[in-house]
Amino acid sequence: MKVLLAAITEHLARCWHSIYLKHYKKLTLIISALFLGMILLFGWMSAQKVKEVVLEDFNQQQLVLSRHAASQIQNSLNLLRRELLLLSLSPSMQYSEAVFMGKRMMITFSSIKDEGGVRIKYVEEKTYRVHLADADAYRIDALAHDDLDYLEWARKKENKGTIAMSDIAFVDCGEGQRLIMKMATPVWQSSVDESHRIPTNKFAGVLIFAVDVTALAQKVMKGIQSGKTGYSWVIDHDGTFIYHPERVFVGKNAFEVRKERKPTISYARINEIQKERMLKGQEGTSWYISGWHRGKEEEMRKLIAYSPIRLDATREASLWSVAVVAPVSEVEGVIHSIQVRQFWLQGVGILVIISSGLLIMSIMLRWSSSLKREVQEKTSELRKREYQYRSLVEHADDIIFTLSREGHVLSMNRYGYQFFQKRPDKVLGEPIADLFSCENAELVVRAIYEVFDTNTSKQVTCSVRRGEQVSWLSINFSGLVDESGGIHKVLGIGRDITERMSMHEQMCHTEKLASMGTLAAGVAHEINNPLAIILGFTDLLLEKAPTGSDEHDMLKTIEKQGLNAKRVVENLLSFARRTEHREENVDVNKSIEEVLAVVGNTLSVNKIKLVKNLARDLPAARGEPEEFQQVFINIINNAVAAMKKGGVLTVATRMVVDEGRGIEVRIADTGTGIRKEHRSRIFDPLFTTKKVGEGTGLGLSVSYGIVTKYGGSITFRTKTADEARETGTTFIVTLPAIT
C-alpha cells in the first residue's frame, strides 16, 4: 500500500513538474502582459486624473473670471443706479430749471455713456414735456407711449426713491437695433437750492435711463478671455443673450437659438444648467455639449463657469448670469501634449522592459534548452546505465533482493522468484522469513538486524526446502547507504550452492572412503599376519589329527572361520585397492545377463519376479567385467534381502547423454526401503543392517569403490513405509561410455 502511495505521489509530482515546465513560459508571458497592462492602465488613469484636476482648475479659474465679470457688471449697474438717483435729487431737475437742467442731464449722460447709457429722459408731470439728453445733445422730445406708463408708476408714492428696471428689448436707436434696458425713478421736489429754499415735496416727474445692455456687458466681457479661445456670455432672467461674442445671438433666447442653429445636438445639459442654476442665481462650474466655437462647427464639450448678477436685491427674478466658457479640447490640448510625452516615456520604458525581458527570456530559454539537452543526455545515460544494472540484476544467476528494516522484501530479481518458485505478489512486501524454514529464518532475520545495527556485511548459509528438494543458499547481506549516511535498505545476494554442497558432501564421502581404504589396508595387513599363522598351524595340525576325530572337527571349524576372516579381509583389500585395475571394453548388458543367470535361482526361491528392460545398442563401458558383475551382484543381493516376502526386481539399462555419454543401470526393488538414519551410511565399509554372519557390510562400499574407480557414479532413491505407500529402493549406476 505504501509502495502504491509512494508511486502515485511520485507520478503526480512528475506530472506536475512537466505541466509546470510546459506552462511556465505561458504563465510568465501572461503575468508580464498583465503587469504591463496594469502599468498602462495606471498611466492612463493617472493621465485622466491629471486631466480632471487640470480641467477642474481651469474651470475654477473660469469661475473666478465669471465672478469678476459679474461683479464688474454689477458695479456698472450700481453706478447707473447711483447716477440715476443722483440726477433725480438734482434741484435743477426737480424744479425744471430750464437753464441748468439740460447741462445737468448732459453731465450725467457723459457719466453713464461709458456704462452703456444711450439717453436720459425726463418726463415732467405738469407739462408732460419730455427732456432728452443723448449723445447728440439736450433737447425736448416728443412724448412716447411708455413714458406715460413710467409717469404713472412714478406718481405712486410708494415708489418714491425706488428704481424700476424694465425688461430688455430691442429698440431702434437710429444706429440700428440695440438691446435696451430702461431704468426709471420718480422725481420728487425734495431738494433745496438757492431759488427753492424750502422743498415743496411735490411729485415732479419721472427720470428714465435707457441703457444699452450689450454695450454695458461688452465693456466688461470683451476683456475676458478664458484660455486661448474661451469666451463669455451673459443672459438675462429669461435666458435672452445680453452679450455673446457671436453678435447674432444677442437678444435671442438661449434655449431656442442654439437649437435653431444646430438641431442635431442635444442641448439638454446646457439648458438644464441655464434653467436650474444660472437663472436661479447660482454660481458654479460644469460642462456641456456645444456645436460650435469661434467659427469652428462641431460637437464638442465645453467647460462652463457661471456667476449671477443681481439687478435688484429686492426682486428675486431680477437677475442676469455671466458665463465663461472654453472648449475642453483647449485644455486637453495642453494636457494632451504632456500626456503624449508621458505616453512616449512610458512606451519607451515598457519597450525597454519588454525587450530586456525578451532578451533575458531568450537567454534563459537558450540556457534552459542547453540545460534541457544536458538533462536529456544525462537522463538517457542514466536510463542506459539503469537498464544495464537492471538487466545485470535481472539476468544474474544469483538471487538479488532488498529488504526493509522490518525484514520485508522490497524488491527481488527474476531468478529469485524462480528459485523460490513464488509469484512476485506473494513475495513483495512480505517478510523474508516466510521464504525459509524456522531455524533458517531466525538466522536470516538476525543477520539483517546485525547489518542495520553495525553496518557490516554478513554471510549466511542456509537451506531452503522447495517441494521435495532441499537447496542450499549462501547469502551475503550488506547495507545500502542513503544520502545521510544511514542504512535504509539491506541488499541481499544469494547464491545457490546446492551443487557445491553436494560436491562437498561427495568429497567428504570420498575422502572418508579413501581414509577408510587406507585404514582397511592397514587392518588387512595386521589381520592377514595372524590369520596366516592361524591357518598355517591349523593346516599342519589337520594333517596330524585323524580324520573324524573331535580334534580334526575342531581344527576344521578353526580353518573355516579363519577362511571366513580371510574372505572379509580380501573384500576389505579389494575395496582399498583402488588403483589396481586392468580395463577393457565391457558389454554391460552381457555382464548383467551373466549375473542374472547366476542369481536366477535365488530370485525364484525368494518369490521375486524379475523385470528386465535392457536397452539395445548400448555402448561399451571401460572397466573390468568381473568387477562390474560384483557390483551388480552386491546390489541385487541387497535387493533380495530387502524383499523377504517377495516382490519385483527391475533391472534396466539405458543410454544417457545429460553430461557426457553414459550408461545408466537401474536396479529397483519393491522391498522395505532404506531407513532414513541408514541412508547416509550405506556406502560406509563394514556398515550393515544384516545379522552377524549374513553380511560383511562391504558390498556397497566395494561397489562404490569399483564404480568411482572407473569414473562412474552410484546413487539411490528409496521410500520406506513411513514415506510412501509403494516402498522400495532404486540403485542407479552410471558408467562412462566409450565414445
Add this chain to the structure above:
Amino acid sequence: MPEKLLIVDDEPDMLKLLSLIIREKTPYEVTTTNNPLEALQLVKRDDYDLIITDLKMPGLDGSELLDALKAEGKDIPVIIITAYATLESAMETMGKGCFDFITKPFRKEQILLTIDKALKWSKLQKENEELREQLKSREAQQ
C-alpha cells in the same frame, strides 16, 4: 648336503610356522631371524640357497633387503611374502629380481611349491653357470 634356507620375518610365530612346514615337508636346512639387519649379516657369513622374507618389517623391509643383497653381489633367489600385497609393491619387488610374491594367508602347498621352484631354478642357474665355466675353461685349454 641339504639346501640352506633363510627366513626373515618380524613375527616370531610366522617364523615358527614357516620353519615347521619346511622342516616337516622338506629336507632343507632352515635358519630364521626376526631381525632383517641380522639377516644381512647371516647372508654375508653363510651361503644360503633361498631367502624367504616378509615385505613390511621394521628397520629394513623386504624390498630394501633385496637391494642390500644385490649390493653385496649375492645372487640368492628371494621369495617375498606379504600380508598386504599391492600391484605396485609386487611390480617393484619383482623388478628388483625377487623370485616370487606370495600373499598372506597362504596355503602350505603354495609356499612349498614356490620354494621347490625357486631352488630348482637356482640349481639350474648354478649348473648353467658351472657348465658355462667348464666350457670356458675347456675352450681356454684348447
